[in-house]
Amino acid sequence: MLGTTICSDCTVRDATICGSVMNNEPSALENIGHKKSINRGETVIWAGDESIICANLLSGVLKLVAYTADGREQIVGLLYPADFVGQPYAGRADFTITALTNAELCVFPRSAFERVLTDHAGMERLLLQRTLAALNTSRRQMLTLARTSAAEKVAGFLVDMTSRAASSGCRATDDAPVTFDLPLSRGQIADILGLTIETVSRQMTHLKAAGIIRLPGGRAITIADSDGLESRAVAA
Amino acid sequence: MLGTTICSDCTVRDATICGSVMNNEPSALENIGHKKSINRGETVIWAGDESIICANLLSGVLKLVAYTADGREQIVGLLYPADFVGQPYAGRADFTITALTNAELCVFPRSAFERVLTDHAGMERLLLQRTLAALNTSRRQMLTLARTSAAEKVAGFLVDMTSRAASSGCRATDDAPVTFDLPLSRGQIADILGLTIETVSRQMTHLKAAGIIRLPGGRAITIADSDGLESRAVAA
DNA sequence: CGCCTGTTTGAGAGTGTTCAAAACAAGTGG
């Protein structure tokens, strides 16, 4: 798995926090990272376990899950390609990280990774900036979870997914109805929004009945009236 | 306000992120920081405004508030003495920061502060570690907001406040009932927990009726049965 | 075809909110 080509082949290199290091001293990372493939549904890190690894996500989508003592769960974050995975400086992992799709990681042992951070201030700064951004996202989500209705949550979620689909190559013609596949099941959407499967499904049905979206089948969704959708997602 | 004694007089210096810099090169910070007093209720930073300042909180408690477009609000974080205030690298502030009590800040212009971060990797690392910790706190709170009942939220909140009171000088005799003042009004507690004032009040009354707590008057609270309280706060 | 998984739909129950009023606390000025 190890090898000096690991970084030069990397498809997301410039989007990760490695970028700054690669310009100056590529070898610092190439020698400590190795690729790891993860199957859909497989768990990378268990909450409570020793926090051993740090990694970059190369492909796929991971979920970060918090659990109550009696098993209720809440997705507290999603990780997409080029995102950073893991908790440097932490003794134990606070959340369980599980793959929603097949995924690939570029894994670094934590101690070696922390050494690189020390030696390369630019990389540490990028990690700081990402952490600050994640904190903002998390706090905005707190507002959604605590203060918006199920209708607003689902509409807001669909707005987010639409913009994410648009940014990743989906046609974004301003007026034409956009169609894409939701990467998540109803249950996973419910886990993100703090709702139940049934409530998510009902809200989808309402939006369909109102002519705002269409559900052609499978996980496909068509946004027929994006203005209408946004107006139902006041918080966003 | 400026002066070379600003840091040597600082009561929380070693608990802030400045600690690492002060050991080596105190002058880097002393020349750019200045003290600022804030009255209870005064807002330090408005969401949407240009993110100009960074600061350390010297005394008092601040709240970080997120608002929906139609004015619903949610407290997404509390800041205590020695905590860092502000968002380096951000163009605009994402949240409104308001004083819950009279407070004192040690304010740095953002650009100067970022320069210090660049020159002092140790300080940047401390900020990174704090940001990671804040992210964890925020994500755990997402679980509370989304998946726990009002009873669990209030009990969990009181557990948190009790341990905070204990750590800040309150007697922590294991069996004796602890008494302290809640630093927050019912409304502010509701804003933190994603509830209404009435629901918070009712849950307090329930806990009192169950003999778990006593409410001697004012904002004082006595924890009569801390085990019982903790068992009602499963998520924590 | 039957099975499995995920989604939709329905009816009823429970929890928290909303609206309204009363009780309480603290400060001000007569």
Add this chain to the structure above:
DNA sequence: CCACTTGTTTTGAACACTCTCAAACAGGCG
């Protein structure tokens, strides 16, 4: 010292929303 104001907390009753439980439905695969 008391009436009066202002703001907070408590209590009550009715309502709305979301959850729970249950069943029907749809699609994919052996």
